[in-house]
Amino acid sequence: MGKHTVVPFGPQHPVLPEPIHLDLELDDEKVVRAIPSIGYIHRGLEKLVEKREFKEYVFIAERICGICAFGHGWGYCKSVEGLMNIEIPLRAKYLRTIWHELSRIHSHLLWLGLMADGMGFESLFMHSWRLREKVLDIFEKTTGGRVIFSACKIGGVRRDIEDSELHGIAEILRGMRDEVREITDIFFKEPTSVSRLKDVGILSKEAAVATCAVGPMVRASGIPLDYRVADTSGVYRELNFTPVTTDTCDCYGRCWVRVQEIFASLDMICQAIEKIPAGDIAVPVKGNPNGEYFARLEQPRGEAFYYVKGNNTTHLTRFRVRTPTNMNLPAMVEALKGCDYADVPMIVLTIDPCISCTER
Amino acid sequence: MSFMKKSPWVIHYDGSSCNGCDIEVLACLTPLYDIERFGIVNTGNPKHADIFLVTGAVNAQNVPVVRQIYSQMPEPKVVVAVGACAASGGVFHDCYNIIGGVDKAIPVDVYVPGCAARPQAIIDGVVQGLAVLEAKRKLLAEGKLEELEQKDQLPPLPPQTHVKEDQA
Numbered sequence: 001m002g003k004h005t006v007v008p009f010g011p012q013h014p015v016l017p018e019p020i021h022l023d024l025e026l027d028d029e030k031v032v033r034a035i036p037s038i039g040y041i042h043r044g045l046e047k048l049v050e051k052r053e054f055k056e057y058v059f060i061a062e063r064i065c066g067i068c069a070f071g072h073g074w075g076y077c078k079s080v081e082g083l084m085n086i087e088i089p090l091r092a093k094y095l096r097t098i099w100h101e102l103s104r105i106h107s108h109l110l111w112l113g114l115m116a117d118g119m120g121f122e123s124l125f126m127h128s129w130r131l132r133e134k135v136l137d138i139f140e141k142t143t144g145g146r147v148i149f150s151a152c153k154i155g156g157v158r159r160d161i162e163d164s165e166l167h168g169i170a171e172i173l174r175g176m177r178d179e180v181r182e183i184t185d186i187f188f189k190e191p192t193s194v195s196r197l198k199d200v201g202i203l204s205k206e207a208a209v210a211t212c213a214v215g216p217m218v219r220a221s222g223i224p225l226d227y228r229v230a231d232t233s234g235v236y237r238e239l240n241f242t243p244v245t246t247d248t249c250d251c252y253g254r255c256w257v258r259v260q261e262i263f264a265s266l267d268m269i270c271q272a273i274e275k276i277p278a279g280d281i282a283v284p285v286k287g288n289p290n291g292e293y294f295a296r297l298e299q300p301r302g303e304a305f306y307y308v309k310g311n312n313t314t315h316l317t318r319f320r321v322r323t324p325t326n327m328n329l330p331a332m333v334e335a336l337k338g339c340d341y342a343d344v345p346m347i348v349l350t351i352d353p354c355i356s357c358t359e360r
Numbered sequence: 361m362s363f364m365k366k367s368p369w370v371i372h373y374d375g376s377s378c379n380g381c382d383i384e385v386l387a388c389l390t391p392l393y394d395i396e397r398f399g400i401v402n403t404g405n406p407k408h409a410d411i412f413l414v415t416g417a418v419n420a421q422n423v424p425v426v427r428q429i430y431s432q433m434p435e436p437k438v439v440v441a442v443g444a445c446a447a448s449g450g451v452f453h454d455c456y457n458i459i460g461g462v463d464k465a466i467p468v469d470v471y472v473p474g475c476a477a478r479p480q481a482i483i484d485g486v487v488q489g490l491a492v493l494e495a496k497r498k499l500l501a502e503g504k505l506e507e508l509e510q511k512d513q514l515p516p517l518p519p520q521t522h523v524k525e526d527q528a
């Protein structure tokens with residue numbers, strides 16, 4: 001039995017872009033238990049539905065998290081549209097899918113950068129974020145915003161993208177593929193990075209199921225759980241797509257899954273641009289929501305769940321989100337058990353923590 | 361831009377923001393905007409930092425953390441509040457546990473507008489912070505400690521916080 005110590009980790013820590021606090025119980029260098037405590041970013045925005053009209057609330061929903069802002073806006077719109085029986089035009093579905101998949105690329109590239117920074121690979125961090133700027137440029141060109149762009153509204157989307165511009169985007173994305181490959185290959189071939197990732201933070205298939213992990217976390221443990229396969233609010237059914245999985249169950253696998261998802265998304269957007277039909281981008285919304293409804297959406301970090309309840313007034317009475325990081329925290333605690341103290345930042349980063357989603 | 365004897369180092373802390381501003385702060389460090397060419401480095405240690413970039417509207421639980429980081433920074437120090445949330449609470453201003461702006465927790469020198477604040481605006485904010493830093497450095501060099509202390513005095517704890525002053 002080694003020496004028993006408790007090391008506080010966070011809320012302010014160089015590898016953490018966001019505050020979360022962990023109490024790490026160590027036996028010498030091995031972590032025996034990790035106790036997370038959250039609440040540093042809780043804003044209580046679910047309660048804001050009582051103060052904002054349901055159409056305005058899209059802007060708040062987007063600010064659940066600035067990284068998957070579009071996805072949260074979409075998730076909220078989807079649940080309200082379901083409640084009010086609104087069928088949005090096909091072109092809007094295509095545009096939503098394109099923006100959402102672009103967000104996924106931007107989110108995964110951002111994560112790759114943070115991951116590289118976490119292991120001290122500064123130049124890789126810079127290169128990942130350089131590539132990410134290309135996606136942000138597309139956002140800026142099509143909507144005017146860089147990270148939070150409020151393109152989604154109840155009943156459709158706020159802006160259209162011209163066909164010529166769509167083809168320009170496809171051109172940019174095709175060019176990005178090689179650049180992404182050049183960078184991501186370093187993660188999988190460079191011995192220093194491989195040795196930091198391989199066999200670190202094991203989350204077995206059984207543990208992934210037991211802790212209800214979602215997203216790349218569970219897909220890296222060999223379970224093909226991806227809501228996009230069943231999603232009919234986007235156009236995923238019309239695109240050629242299969243969930244990326246691997247069964248290495250470690251940090252390396254989670255990294256691999258995210259990288260392959262970047263390629264899958266690049267591919268999906270190009271397919272969507274080929275198929276996009278002409279037509280309206282929004283339908284008018286009449287009346288107020290009444291009743292309750294829930295919707296699911298696959299965010300970059302995993303499946304998110306949105307619940308809304310209305311009473312036929314302009315304000316909803318209840319809104320609830322269950323975000324992917326919330327579901328992944330128990331899995332992270334599981335993966336932290338028995339790891340070396342020096343690997344803690346790696347494992348915390350591989351769940352791709354988004355604390356502001358978790359606490360809302 | 362004022363003349364600086366030393367390259368300023370920044371520390372960034374997320375005071376209950378939505379991440380939108382955080383990633384823009386980080387984007388400033390990366391090749392497209394690259395504030396490192398001005399010698400500005402992002403550090404994780406408050407004792408090394410000259411400029412404190414805070415994003416977000418700061419909630420009750422985060423107040424003690426923000427105040428602690430601030431008091432650990434050595435004089436002279438400058439606080440830059442990044443984003444609409446940090447300036448006034450932004451879209452979250454009427455949430456029940458949001459104190460409504462960084463300046464309710466610590467003294468703020470420069471406000472950067474935007475939701476999310478654009479990297480160009482953040483860089484401008486930091487550059488304006490440099491002038492404030494230089495002024496404070498002068499005060500320190502001339503031994504006008506009282507004046508400096510007055511400027512950097514912590515405001516009283518906001519009513520939403522549930523910790524005592526000595527813990528904060």
Ligand code: SF4
Binds near residue numbers: 066443444
């Ligand atoms: S100002 Fe806007 S983008 Fe920045 S933290 Fe606040 S809500 Fe998010």
